[in-house]
Amino acid sequence: MGDILVGTCSWTDPALVRSGWYPRGQRDAEKRLRYYAERFPVVEVDSTYYGLPSERNSHLWVERTPDAFTFDVKAFSLLTGHPTARSALPEGLPADPRDPEVLDEVWARFAAGIEPLRHAGRLGSVLFQFPPWLRPGERAEEFLARTARRTRSWPVAVEFRHPAWWRGEQAEATRALLAGHGMAAVGVDMNQSLPSALPPATPLTTGRLSVVRFHGRSTEWGRGSKEDRFRYEYSEDELADWVPRLRALADRAEHVHVLFNNCCADAAVRAAEAMTRLLGSSAVTARPGGPEVRIG
Known part of the structure; x- marks a missing residue:
């Protein structure tokens, strides 16, 4: 059986910091990461979607976490086709983000920023979360092929946001498309009553x-504030329903990453703690300063 690593989609979210989950004296940047890494074996870095990662930060993340700790890094917005503020781009480049020179430089700087993680063997995946307007079709497949060429040596995971990718006959075509590029598919948990819901x-x-x-099951998905979209507390029964499916994935994959994105107060870390407990000996945790160990 492969490893199941459970964590959250941020350790720096302001709502989490305000929640009190981090004890007094553990709330500066270094101590927060060390505290988180003592409790979970994996985390997703979401800040790299909004701004390019820096080599310095990546070096610090490696230094501040145990040898087996894993980072999944979210791809910068321009690389996934999302709108990108000019202020988020490197200085001295043309003002138009669509300029090929801008794109080439952003790819180069993103690659340099995550290289310390990759060199240290700590890069679990680079998450490409594509926008909801990226529908199945020739243009989307060309975009994915260009992404594959740029990321040839990276571990890549892909989350589509348009539900058509995983519905009906298209689902097998999507699976084959990602498999052909060597990219891991991202499954999601979300409210299934919404028209925009991706099937689980x-x-x-x-x-x-x-x-x-796990995005939570808020009915405000796709509208409202970030807090409205992601405010959700999973029950143990809801999490328990996923346990057999996660174990089945681990029977076929070397690594399974289970990441909670219901980032309102401490809801994500509590859900991750509960899922780790429910998985029992199937889950892996990191021993501070030492090798990862199975629990249960």
């Missing part, structure tokens, strides 16, 4: 990695 599919597209992200 867990396709396996590479034997190396499978990723499942």
Whole structure:
């Protein structure tokens, strides 16, 4: 059976910091990460979607976490086709983000920023979360092929936001498309009553990695504030329903990353703690300063 690593989609979210989950005296940047890494074996870095990662920060993240701790890094917005503020781009480049020179430089700086994680063997995946307007079709497949060429040596995970990718006959075509590029498919948990809901599919597209992200089941998904969209507390029954599916993925993949994105106060870390407990000996945790160990 492969490893199941459970964590959250941020350790720096302001709502988490304000929640009191971090004890007094553990709230500066270094101590927060050390505290988090003593409790979970994996985290998703979401700040790299909003601003390019820096080599310095990546070096610090490696230094401040145990040897087996894993970072999944979210791809910068421009690389996934999302709108990108000019202020988020490197200085001295043309003002138009669509300029090829801008794109080439952003790719180069993103690659340099995550290289310390990759060199240290700590890069679990680079998450490409594509926008909801990226529908299945020729243009989308061309975009994915260009992304694959740029990321040839990276471990890549792909989350589509348009539900058509995983519905009906398209689902098998999507699975084959990602498998052909060596990219891991990302399954999601979210409110299924919404028209924009992605089905809770867990396709396996590479034997190396499978990723499942839990967005919460808020009815405000796709509208309202960030807090409205992600405010949700999972019950143990809801989490328990996923346990057999996660174990089945681990039977076929070397690594399964289970990441909670219901980032309102401490809801994500509490859900991650509960899921780790429910998985029992199937889950892996990191021993501070030492090798990862199975629990249960």
